[in-house]
Amino acid sequence: MSHKAGYVNILGKPNVGKSTLMNALVGERVSIITSKAQTTRHRILGIVNGDDFQIIFSDLPGIIKPAYKMQESMMDFVRTSLEDADTFIFMVQIGDKPENQPDEYEKIKKMKIPVILLLNKMDIAEHDEVEQQRIIWQEDFPQAKVIPFSAKFNWNLETLMNDIVSYLPESEPYFGKDDWTDRPERFFVTEVIREKILMNYKQEIPYSCEVVCSYFMEDGDIIKISVEIYVERESQKPILIGKNGEMLKKVGTQARLDLEKFFGKKIFLETHVRVSDNWRNNESMLRKFGYRDY
DSSP: OOOEEEEEEEEESTTSSHHHHHHHHHSSOOSOOOSSTTOOOSOEEEEEEETTEEEEEEEOOOOOOOSSHHHHHHHHHHHHHHHHOSEEEEEEETTOOGGGSOHHHHHHHTOSSOEEEEEEOGGGSOHHHHHHHHHHHHHHSTTSEEEEOBTTTTBTHHHHHHHHHHHOOBOOOSSOTTOOBSSOHHHHHHHHHHHHHHHHOOTTHHHHOEEEEEEEEEETTEEEEEEEEEESSTTHHHHHHOGGGHHHHHHHHHHHHHHHHHHSSEEEEEEEEEEOTTGGGOHHHHHHTTSOOO
16 A cells, blocks of 8 residues: 655744644644744644655744844744645635735745645634635635635634645655654743743743753653743843742743643643843854754
8 A cells, every 4th residue: 555745834924823723733732822923933843644644744933024033043944844845735814815925925826836725714704705715815826725724613624634635745654653743842841831921921021032941851650840941131030030939930830730731740840030131133042942953
């Protein structure tokens, strides 16, 4: 029996539902989800295995115009994804217009590989509006398969999966059949904590934070974890910690509960706050945090 495998890269502007889609496709909590833009900072692979296929999905940062070096690195992940895809999913949402899409949209239109244009958030529109929008996008991108979709409710998820499998090239699997991501456990620790920071703080604090897992040790039914949360300025440190440490304690408690569900074990979590001046524009710190490979 022949086997199919390939890379399916998910692109679109911020907050169109890429990470929600990724988690629905993989059936695991691979990507963190918040209402804030730039929640996804890295390229994250989620792997779906069948008896005769393997799909490697890539969740990518939302396409933006970079304002500092960290965002340049984020867009480097997007540019790389244009080179290694076997199929693209380009996500838009109800109310978006073709003329308001980033440059990458026009680049994908010129490529010779299968493209699925996913019209997300159909759950917030009437049927006639959804159909009208589908026609607009199909006329603008005739070679794409346009699928109305709801990442929130998984509407048309089976249709989407069937189309993706049909587009896969014949290939041996790239990863083990039991794998569901390429990321180590420490990465998911840092992402869960960063998600709680995004949820609990306003203004610049969430975007000025980076999380590093400095210690991860399993001991039977217990996992001991220590993380360092970096901010850009000394003045941000007391805001992150909060009065009498209450805010940091809240973040730690929320993260610990989620991590206990994720790992199925008791979690002991330590958090420490560090300052690294202007780290988002510091090449050395960006390499340390995994935004640079060189």
